[in-house]
Amino acid sequence: MAFYVVQFLTGLASAASLFLVASGLSIIFGVTRIVNFAHGAFYMLGSYVAFTLTERFSDAFGFWAGILAAALIVAAIGVLVEMVLLRRIYHVPELFQLLATFGLTLMVEDLVVLIWGPSDLLGRRAPGFKGAVDFFGQNIPTYDLFLIGLGPLVLAALWLIFQRTRWGVLVRAATQDRDMVAALGVNQKWLFTSVFALGVFLAAFGGALQIPRDAVHHAMDLRIIVDVFVVVVIGGLGSIVGAFVAAVLVSELNAFGILIFPKISIILVFLVMAAVLIVRPWGLFGRPEAAARRTPGITVNPWRPLTSHGRMAAVAGLILIAALPLIGGNYALTVGSEIAIFVIFAASLHFLMSVGGLASFGHAAYFGLGAYGVAFLAKMAGLPMLLSLLLGPFLGLAGAAVFGFFAVQLSGVYFAMLTLAFAQIVWSIAFQWVEVTGGDNGILGVWPERWAASPSHFYWLSIGIAALAVAALRLVVFSPFGFALRATRDSPLRSEAVGIDGKRIQWTAFVIAGGVAGVAGALFAYLKGSVFPDSLGISLSVDALVMVLLGGVETVSGAVVGAVIYKALNIWLVSQTDLSKLVLGAVIILIVVAFPKGVVGILETIRNRRRPSKNSALLASRIETAE
Amino acid sequence: MSIASPLLSVEGLSKSYGGVHAVRRVSFQLRQGEILALIGPNGAGKSTCFDMLNGQTRASAGRIKLFGHDTSGRKPREMWRLGVGRTFQITATFPTMTVRENIQIALVSYRKQLFNLWASTPRFAQAEAGHLLDLVAMGPYADRPCGELAYGDLKRLELAIALANEPKLLLMDEPTAGMAPRERIELMRLTAGIAREKSIGVLFTEHDMDVVFEHADRILVLDRGTLIAEGSPEEVRRNPEVRAIYLGEGLVYDARHREGAPS
Numbered sequence: 101m102a103f104y105v106v107q108f109l110t111g112l113a114s115a116a117s118l119f120l121v122a123s124g125l126s127i128i129f130g131v132t133r134i135v136n137f138a139h140g141a142f143y144m145l146g147s148y149v150a151f152t153l154t155e156r157f158s159d160a161f162g163f164w165a166g167i168l169a170a171a172l173i174v175a176a177i178g179v180l181v182e183m184v185l186l187r188r189i190y191h192v193p194e195l196f197q198l199l200a201t202f203g204l205t206l207m208v209e210d211l212v213v214l215i216w217g218p219s220d221l222l223g224r225r226a227p228g229f230k231g232a233v234d235f236f237g238q239n240i241p242t243y244d245l246f247l248i249g250l251g252p253l254v255l256a257a258l259w260l261i262f263q264r265t266r267w268g269v270l271v272r273a274a275t276q277d278r279d280m281v282a283a284l285g286v287n288q289k290w291l292f293t294s295v296f297a298l299g300v301f302l303a304a305f306g307g308a309l310q311i312p313r314d315a316v317h318h319a320m321d322l323r324i325i326v327d328v329f330v331v332v333v334i335g336g337l338g339s340i341v342g343a344f345v346a347a348v349l350v351s352e353l354n355a356f357g358i359l360i361f362p363k364i365s366i367i368l369v370f371l372v373m374a375a376v377l378i379v380r381p382w383g384l385f386g387r388p389e390a391a392a393r394r395t396p397g398i399t400v401n402p403w404r405p406l407t408s409h410g411r412m413a414a415v416a417g418l419i420l421i422a423a424l425p426l427i428g429g430n431y432a433l434t435v436g437s438e439i440a441i442f443v444i445f446a447a448s449l450h451f452l453m454s455v456g457g458l459a460s461f462g463h464a465a466y467f468g469l470g471a472y473g474v475a476f477l478a479k480m481a482g483l484p485m486l487l488s489l490l491l492g493p494f495l496g497l498a499g500a501a502v503f504g505f506f507a508v509q510l511s512g513v514y515f516a517m518l519t520l521a522f523a524q525i526v527w528s529i530a531f532q533w534v535e536v537t538g539g540d541n542g543i544l545g546v547w548p549e550r551w552a553a554s555p556s557h558f559y560w561l562s563i564g565i566a567a568l569a570v571a572a573l574r575l576v577v578f579s580p581f582g583f584a585l586r587a588t589r590d591s592p593l594r595s596e597a598v599g600i601d602g603k604r605i606q607w608t609a610f611v612i613a614g615g616v617a618g619v620a621g622a623l624f625a626y627l628k629g630s631v632f633p634d635s636l637g638i639s640l641s642v643d644a645l646v647m648v649l650l651g652g653v654e655t656v657s658g659a660v661v662g663a664v665i666y667k668a669l670n671i672w673l674v675s676q677t678d679l680s681k682l683v684l685g686a687v688i689i690l691i692v693v694a695f696p697k698g699v700v701g702i703l704e705t706i707r708n709r710r711r712p713s714k715n716s717a718l719l720a721s722r723i724e725t726a727e
Numbered sequence: 728m729s730i731a732s733p734l735l736s737v738e739g740l741s742k743s744y745g746g747v748h749a750v751r752r753v754s755f756q757l758r759q760g761e762i763l764a765l766i767g768p769n770g771a772g773k774s775t776c777f778d779m780l781n782g783q784t785r786a787s788a789g790r791i792k793l794f795g796h797d798t799s800g801r802k803p804r805e806m807w808r809l810g811v812g813r814t815f816q817i818t819a820t821f822p823t824m825t826v827r828e829n830i831q832i833a834l835v836s837y838r839k840q841l842f843n844l845w846a847s848t849p850r851f852a853q854a855e856a857g858h859l860l861d862l863v864a865m866g867p868y869a870d871r872p873c874g875e876l877a878y879g880d881l882k883r884l885e886l887a888i889a890l891a892n893e894p895k896l897l898l899m900d901e902p903t904a905g906m907a908p909r910e911r912i913e914l915m916r917l918t919a920g921i922a923r924e925k926s927i928g929v930l931f932t933e934h935d936m937d938v939v940f941e942h943a944d945r946i947l948v949l950d951r952g953t954l955i956a957e958g959s960p961e962e963v964r965r966n967p968e969v970r971a972i973y974l975g976e977g978l979v980y981d982a983r984h985r986e987g988a989p990s
Contacts (some may be wrong), residue, residue, distance in 0.1 A: 403823075405849065484986050580835040580843040580851060587821050594819035597781075598805040598888060599836040608842065 102236035111355030113244035116251040119347035120306030122331040130275035130338040135513045140325030141208035146304025147316045156537035160227035171305035178300030195459040196692045203688030209392035210682035223311030326524040329517040366528045368680035425556035440562035443663040444569045446647035449661030450615035456609045457589030459514040462523025469635030470496035470618025471625040475543040485549040493618030500614020508606040530633040542632035609682020652698025734759045734928040740789035749775045751952040761924040762850040764943035773932040784807045812889030816901040819883045822874035830856040833891035863887045879910045899931040
């Protein structure tokens with residue numbers, strides 16, 4: 101019994117930091133409508149800065165002042181970020197905001213390693229809370245008790261700020277109606293900046309408070325952000341009380357999940373999250389968001405199927421690409437195969453994003469599941485390569501069917517957060533369930549059979565499947581199903597009124613996209629000869645997002661162009677510099693701020709400008725008025 | 728058409744949000760081919776009524792019968808399958824598609840081809856889509872991107888979309904809102920013409936009394952959630968309560984309508 105009580109208290113103590121970070125995210129979202137992906141990075145920075153300060157000033161006063169100063173310093177960095185970056189992107193679609201803040205996260209990860217080094221840092225214990233309390237033979241660290249008390253204290257302080265101060269009233273008003281508050285003459289810029297500062301302060305404070313409990317390391321940002329996403333999805337984005345309750349719930353589920361399913365403890369959290377989403381899709385304490393109306397006139401270019409000339413050009417291009425083995429060496433062919441595989445992967449996400457308007461932030465889950473599917477079939481069941489390639493992707497498809505069912509209940513940023521959380525769950529299972537997946541060591545020896553083993557043969561296989569996949573997806577885009585999917589994206593109201601079951605259509609699209617991603621993963625397993633949890637990881641999901649954005653979301657063929665450019669650039673970059681995340685993050689931010697239309701989108705704009713027609717002139721004027 | 732089985736029959740329809748009764752025990756019937764107007768001041772509960780009939784909002788109490796079958800609790804998409812078309816106060820169309828494709832996707836849905844993954848939508852039911860567009864005089868715009876259309880054209884396109892399932896009942900929420908006076912009259916004439924020709928029952932809300940009195944066969948007057956009058960345009964116009972609450976006592980107004988519906 102005592103053991104369970106201690107376990108419960110440990111859960112409560114973990115909830116404190118989680119609540120601080122989640123409430124910060126919620127407050128920022130409430131006012132600015134930005135889901136700050138970089139929140140995890142600020143949490144991590146809080147930890148690192150606090151580590152440095154508490155090492156330097158190690159007496160009792162120095163320690164606590166250091167914790168507080170760390171949070172304030174990081175909040176100042178947050179203000180800088182808000183003024184330089186976020187102010188430029190408040191008006192862009194939410195997907196781009198998520199990506200820009202993700203780019204920031206990537207940059208911070210590399211900067212942290214650059215400044216503090218790659219190894220884990222162990223902080224000192226908190227002065228005055230070094231011991232433990234004996235509870236029927238079980239030890240409870242006093243620092244945990246301190247954290248347990250701190251959580252409700254911060255909740256009360258936030259409540260007072262929002263209920264009793266003028267600033268708090270303004271923030272609550274802005275949460276309900278930004279435009280109205282602006283119309284009343286409130287300085288929006290200042291309000292946004294101060295809210296962002298408070299949110300970042302809370303995140304950094306949460307991070308700083310962790311150093312007596314946990315090692316400080318450079319991957320803690322992603323770990324916390326996934327937990328925070330789960331918390332705000334359960335508690336309801338924008339609700340501080342929701343963040344508190346959900347933080348306690350998630351921490352307790354983690355604490356007791358380890359006892360029930362030691363290997364896959366995260367499954368319990370997932371089950372609860374799924375249950376909440378079915379009953380209250382907007383979270384326990386959240387309010388359903390009014391569906392955002394798309395401004396008509398922004399995307400007026402209807403898509404056209406390829407003309408016969410276009411088709412011939414595509415076939416000619418494919419023949420040209422297939423001739424690479426004549427001139428390229430083995431390395432070029434392997435790179436070519438990898439690019440072809442990522443064309444498939446990016447095209448599957450592009451289908452979901454551009455046609456369905458569903459920006460998945462965890463698409464790698466289905467890529468990775470396809471790869472593991474092949475590994476299981478080839479290594480454990482001993483199936484021949486062709487059969488494994490054919491059946492392996494079905495694991496991705498099945499995963500997409502399960503997760504997609506829940507994900508399509510939501511939309512916008514909720515959809516993005518949920519897909520990310522799902523992907524992270526799959527990753528944890530692959531990472532923790534060592535008996536089946538090999539854990540961190542992966543599954544090795546998944547080599548192609550002789551007929552496909554030579555680099556040129558595998559290259560031809562890859563581009564052949566890539567061409568088939570892209571052609572099939574294009575066919576679907578212009579099929580009745582593709583139009584129904586676009587219809588639900590364009591106007592949920594109208595599509596429901598003409599008998600379209602939007603959720604079922606979106607679910608089907610999710611399953612299709614997951615299956616195609618699985619095909620890419622299956623090929624990838626044979627290309628690398630092995631499967632690791634990395635192939636389910638967040639960074640791969642984001643790679644796919646960047647490929648799609650680089651090519652252009654509002655285009656049909658953007659994914660192909662984006663994947664080729666990005667993958668080639670990425671492979672080259674990794675060979676040139678150790679700071680690839682820093683460069684990549686900067687590239688992402690640059691795309692969002694300067695080229696939101698992507699490469700293909702820019703080419704189309706240039707082409708339209710060179711052949712000025714009545715339509716495009718009208719179109720340009722519309723876009724101006726819409727802005 | 729027999730009066731015994733009306734197209735739409737509403738009995739004791741109510742909706743309350745917490746303690747607020749938005750709609751209270753509203754009952755009325757709509758015959759096949761009849762054009763029925765629902766009028767009343769802002770906040771009278773017109774839109775709430777509409778949303779309940781369409782399945783968008785669940786009624787707190789009461790029954791809605793279509794062809795004598797209870798349809799309470801059906802979703803909008805199920806109502807469409809039962810032959811109910813709907814237009815919205817602010818048009819809802821598919822802005823990234825062409826005008827023709829807007830109709831084609833509605834036809835795809837009507838013919839239950841939504842999960843067809845291989846056919847070409849731009850070539851789907853072209854003739855029928857063209858026919859529907861001609862009906863609302865949008866034929867020349869068929870290949871234009873829908874996002875480029877002027878508001879009046881969007882309204883007509885939306886009407887054509889609503890007609891794609893060969894509806895028996897059209898629900899039009901403020902069909903002429905946001906249009907110029909001349910456009911209003913033209914749109915309602917067009918709608919009434921189509922409805923009479925195809926014998927479609929129409930229920931519409933409207934603030935423009937010229938439009939209402941010209942086209943409605945009968946008028947329902949709603950105030951603070953309650954039906955306060957029902958009858959022919961002439962009866963409603965004479966009703967003192969309706970004048971007090973909604974129409975007012977303007978002399979010009981009376982003069983314009985004294986001789987019955989102007990043509």
